[in-house]
Amino acid sequence: MGVSNYIFAFTNRVMLTAFRNNALWVLVFTTLTVFLGLILAVILDRVRYETVVKSIIFMPMAISFVGAGVIWKFVYAYRPPGAPQIGILNGFLSLLNISPLGWLIERPWINNLCLIAVAVWIWTGFCMVILSAAYKGIPGQLLEAARVDGAGEWQIFGRVTLPLMMPTVAVLTTTMTIFVLKIFDIVYVMTNGNFSTEVIANRMYKEMFHFRNFGRASAIAVILLVLIVPMMLINIRRFKREELLR
């Protein structure tokens, strides 16, 4: 019966790993993209070559996850100690006379964090663009007034800029969380969930196409949906509020 599919989903060891990894993805990915995006939005506003750097950081958004997966697999490429290293990270380690690391194999933290880094590389530009628009929307007089009152740059950031940007940060955080709960392509291409890097969406795909177990796959899909429902409610609330302001 149907219940067994859910019992499987909540007791199977690989499924539990997938839940843990999705939680790690949500936590690390969301924090890093929003944080880095915020920092970049603020510091890039102070230099003249802003548009060039923005283009560079935004560029991965145009690349497919498959492409990004291959690009980063090459960055993480591992060869046994003594052989010439062709991945740039291990090349760097060998320069420092440190023995090479199997970035995508070292479980459970290094490899999962290395996969998350790829997604951060792609999505930081998105956060940066949105936060930068919000930052440039802050009236200049406000910041000037704070400066005249003798506030330091850090104080201005913490007391004026950040509170004013908080609504945007909140929206971005929900958007990033929704997005990352469904993460699939990067894991599929880079490790296919091996070495304890499984995630919910990849597991669902495997149940569906490798094991032809549509019952289990459906149960996993439903769980994914339930996890996203709170975010959906937040979105609808926000939409209704915006509707009132129109």
Add this chain to the structure above:
Amino acid sequence: MERLVRVLSRIPLHAVIIVIALIWVFPTLGVLVTSFRPAPDVAATGWWTALRVPFEFTQYTLRNYESVINQGGIGRAFLNSLIITIPATILPIMIAALAAYAFAWMRFPGRRFLFIMLVALLVIPLQTTMIPILRLFNRLGLAGTFPGIWLAHTGYGLPLTIYLLYNFIGALPSELFDSATIDGASTLQIFFRLVLPLSITAIASVTIFQFLWVWNDLLVALVYLGGTPDVAPITVQVSSLVGSYGQDWEVLTAAVFVSMLLPLSIFFGLQRYFVRGILAGSIKG
């Protein structure tokens, strides 16, 4: 002197920015350089060694591109990607423009309810829809065909495209519509003569979005097209090369670079519209 102090005090700022920019560039640069190096070199030394003498052109070759496009099936896959992407972009944009106009300016029962459903749909993971739709496609003979994937991408693309266009079209001044109605224009006339020309930039940015989304998609193609090479788009082909050529980096990097050509030219050519589209508020399911 004061000027010098100011310049010096800004050095850490510049250093941080440049280091971040380098971290962002290096992975892609590595792939670009490797795709032009002969196989023995790629296996023997890191790609960065080629940068010691970057203008020594004898160390580069086009062989990798030749072999992925012919033997690697990337040429065929590129064509398939175009066949998939162009209708799967035009179709939803056409429907979305009409729908956005209706949601924004026409009064009909259930309008608000339908629109709230649409906002909810923005975040529904498409994984939840795969099994029922695939079963339907199997019954209708649409699985593994181009029309099937056009329909799938149209369905998945509509909520976001309607939402983005609604935000724009809904913000047009209402006097415009009032005076057009007084002049006796019909609803369709208002749409084609007024709304469409006025929202052309918004439509352009949404089109770019949908195009990149479909071009870069892997999951939808894997599920509804399966892995057969005669219909597989470039993302599916590249990911299957990862399986079969795992360590032949000169092959993989060339394949990836071909897959990035179109998205990157669109990105650098039309970055302005791309950014505008993102700022219009994007939450995609």
